[in-house]
Amino acid sequence: MNDALFEKAVARADAAVAKGPHATPAEGRHRTRHVVMGDPQADFDRVLSILALHGLLGGDGGLRPDVCLVSVGDHFDWGPASERERVARSGLRLVAWLASHPADQAVLLLGNHDLGRVGELADFTEATFRAAQEEADRLYAGDDTDAAAERDFIARWPALPSVELAARDFSAWREEQRVWVEHLLRARRFRVAHAAGDSLLVLHAGVTREDLDVVGLESGRWSEAGAVADALNGVMDRAVDAWTGGPLVLPGLHHPGNAASGEGLGIFYQRPSLQAEDAERVRETPRRRFDPRRLPLGLTQVVGHTRDKRVRELVSPGPVRDGVLRHLVTDGTRVDYAHGPPPRTGAGEAVMVFTDGAMREGRAEDFQLFDLDAQRAVPLDGR
Template sequence: MNEALLQKALARADAAVAKGPHATPAEGRHRTRHVVMGDPQADFDRVLTLLALHGLLGSDGGLRPDVCLVSVGDHFDWGPASERDRVARSGLRLVAWLASHPADQAVLLLGNHDLGRVGELADFTDATFRAAQVEADQLYAGDDTDAAAERDFIARWPALPTVELAARDFSTWREEQRAWVEHLLRARRFRVAHAAGDSLLVLHAGVTREDLDVVGLEPGRWAEAGAVAEALNGVMDRAVAAWTGGPLVLPGLHHPGNAASGEGMGIFYQRPSLQTEDTERVRGTPRRRFDPRRLPLGLTQVVGHTRDKRVRELVSPGPVRDGVLRHLVTDGTRVDYAHGPPPETGAGEAVMVFTDGAMREGRAEDFELFDLDARRAVPLDGR
């Protein structure tokens, strides 16, 4: 990436951070290129490099005027414990940089890591979170974490469902990030879903027929992306309007975790699974697993959240590749999963396009962005 362009983009981000939480309103300009970016859990420099490689950055360090970029969420939390401060700053720069663009040029969708700022960690301060994290770091050992010690930990910190959440999952949380997320929620800049076409929906992890039934959308409209987005965003907007403190809950859609109820549940956490051991987990809502055969027929959902490795483990064994777009197609009975953009499908099929390609791993040139207009990967030269 051109160093001068990188410095302009970084300066724009730093100016946005310094200004404090804010959001630029839509300007009503026609955009001719509509692109989805999978989970941007990577250094801000890396995100900018990817956008530049695909011809999406303008000479001023922002997005080109003809571009509408949709970020599928999870703008925070990655990397080792030794880099937490740098990573925390990087995630904040990214969110501020995106929010500095007009709302019709940069669409910010919520992921579970974004909601964690106002969910599980809503009542923490920087000082109390650091105290909890010091303890968590001493205890956390992956699958070998001592169960008795973990029970004692969450008894002391009842807002947390696990040691892992403080030590790894939401490990770069900061109060300043929470302030930004809250502002962008109240400004209706952070959204649950974005309708990119008549039957083309973008959101973090996907919804099933059960999820749409929960929000009261009649079955005859489940293939209408606009109606689905309106219903999902409506639940969030009403919840935010009524929210006066504590963890933000989106009734039926998102329940943050805690010591009493366990891990967070809902549409920002859930992943597809056909595993026998998940048979009970996919029933009802909210949940952390869903049966892909229950996706709404006629609707194409573009999602992040789930990498190829996890889909291979939960749905369809096969070779794993990072960076590439992937798709799942079902008619309610069969489930087909493969690398590459989605094929042509009919009204009797549901489609899911996966865009989380592990952004911080591998070569930047190998990471694919999704062109919502052409329904394929964006060429590296942007043409």
């Protein structure tokens, strides 16, 4: 990406941040290219580089007029503790830059990190979270964190389910991010799901038959992406309309974590698993694991949230690669998982396309975006 284009994109983002929370309405223009970007937990300049390499940026520092970009969520939190300030600014820049585009050009989907701003962190101030985080930083030692010290910590900070959440998972939280997330929720710019075709759905982590049953969608419509998106977004919109403070809960779909109930649960956290130790965890909803054999047949879901390494651990052992698209296909009995875009499937199969390729790692040239129209990786030249 040339320096002039980069400077225009950054200037557009900074102007959007300075303007304060806002959302540009749809303009009704026909878009000929529809692209999914996996979890953008990376510096804003890395995101811009990837978009430019795939021919998606225009000369004004925004998306090309013919492009509709769908971001699958998790726009915040990455990197070491020493870089929190920079990361916090970078995440806000990205969200503001996306929101500055018309709603029918940049689709913002919610991830668990985005919802954390109005969930576990809903009642924190900058000062109180900094105090909690400083304490968490002293205690957090991964799997070796002292259990007794952690119990004392969450007793003092009951909105948090663990030391790890404050020290690592929501490491770059700032109040300004929460203001933006709340505004974009109320403006209907942050969505749970986006219907990209008759049976093609985009969302953060995926839904199963049980999830669709919870929201009251009749089984005969589970393969209809529009009906599924409307049902999921409807739950969120009703919850947001009724929300007057405290953590935002989406009944049956998203329950933020806390000291009393533990880690957050629901469709923004869940990952596929065939592991025996997860046999009980996949039975109920909301949850953090699901049985991929329970995916709605006839529906293709394009998701982020889960990297190749984790799917290899939970579903299908094999060589791990970051950056690449991956797919899972099931007929309700067998489960096939492999690198690459999905094969042709029929009404008796369910498909997941995984787009979280660890954006901040490796070369920008190796990070693949998903072409919703051709259902393949977007070429580097964008054609």
